[in-house]
Amino acid sequence: MPSAQDPFYVVKDEIQESIDKLQSSFHQWERISSDSGERVQQTKELLASCESIEWQVDELDKAIAVAARDPSWYGIDDAELEKRRRWTSTARTQVGNVKKVVGAGKEQTGIASASGMRRELMRLPNAHETDRSNLYTAHQANDDFITSESDRQLLLIKQQDEELDELSASVERIGGVGLTIHEELLAQDKIIDDLGMEMDSTSNRLDFVQKKVAVVMKKASAKGQIMMILFLVALFIILFVLVFLT
Template sequence: MLSASDPYYVAKEEVAKAMDKLRGLHQDWKRLLHTEDTARSQRFQRTHEELTGELEQLGLDLDDIHATIGMVEGNRGTFQLTDAELQSRKRFVAESRRTLEEFQKDVRGPQTRAKLESDKKAMLSFAASNARSREERQKSAVQDNQAFLDRQRQQQTQLRAEQDQDLEMLSMSAQRLGNTAQIINVELKEQQKMLEELDEDIDREAEKLNFVMKRMGKLLKTSDSKQLCLIIGLTALMAFLIFLVINT
């Protein structure tokens, strides 16, 4: 069979390209494995997923080539292949499988699993710590809110108590003002009564004074100095008596 029409060479070329791609992916994957947090790095996770997918696909492709070689080996009469060509194909599959197994061992090995598990535990521990921190912050916020509400209630209670005390003092002051107003009213009535009595006394004394003045008018018709002195003295005595009456 001509190599141009033999599907083995097409499959071989595809496997070779897949191997080159795997080597590049494996280098990137290994670098990210040692330099980044595998549990958080999306770049590592994408590379890891792509690498494992390529490894699985390459294994399937090698299985297909191996099956084809087995079919050709079992039908030597149909397929015109020399022993050297057949052995060459077997060596290619075997070498490709060894390379594949090395990649798989590196990806699935204990060191890789330890790194993946360590990063995962660290992420879970960090998440748990953040959860506890959030819970503590929420608890602290609830306590702060409760303390604020308690202070507000206490201030409102104290304010109402002060308002009640002020209203009580205002009521007592109003009551005292009312009592004082009643006392002043009583005193005003008594003063009014005293003034009315004084007016009556003055009226009576005025009548008496008018009577005396009339008598004095008659007496003043004389020009005797002794009589004038006597009249003046009696007038002064009358004024003194009126003063005594008013003040007693």
């Protein structure tokens, strides 16, 4: 959710304050007699304020349109954009209603007396000065808004650079672990190869012994084999007696 320090809300609060003052002046305008010089002066000031506020709202709408091109870049979503558009639409409607009523009242009032008109003409420069002051304030607020958005973009770019640096460091660490695992696998593969060679050598020696035994057994006669078996049985009996009976 955007914070209260969002440039949009700073400008929005300033515009809302101007709208509140406009409505307060409008209520005072309604209580003034329609044929008085004060009402004519108040009418001009109200219309000037309406134009100034409408200009500020239009500038805010332009900023919203810029943010709508890439909401994620500005840290907002579609719901927030729609909320901002609704507010500017409501503000424009409020100002438009005041402007419409005041403009209609100006037409109904007609032309004031010569002396009253002269006084109004003398006061007009002050109204224009007020208008220029409001326009300057609006321009200044818009410049501050743009500057804040630029600072925010720079901050986002800096954060993205830091995240990319961290990602690069993580990739380098993973690469180092991968190389270590590769070296360990090569070492284990060598050990397995050596073990296989030893097993082959042992198997060859065992085959050689078995062949020798077969040759010896083949050369021995049947009688010699029987004598050997009897000797082994006798030896087994002697060992059994010595171990279990003594």
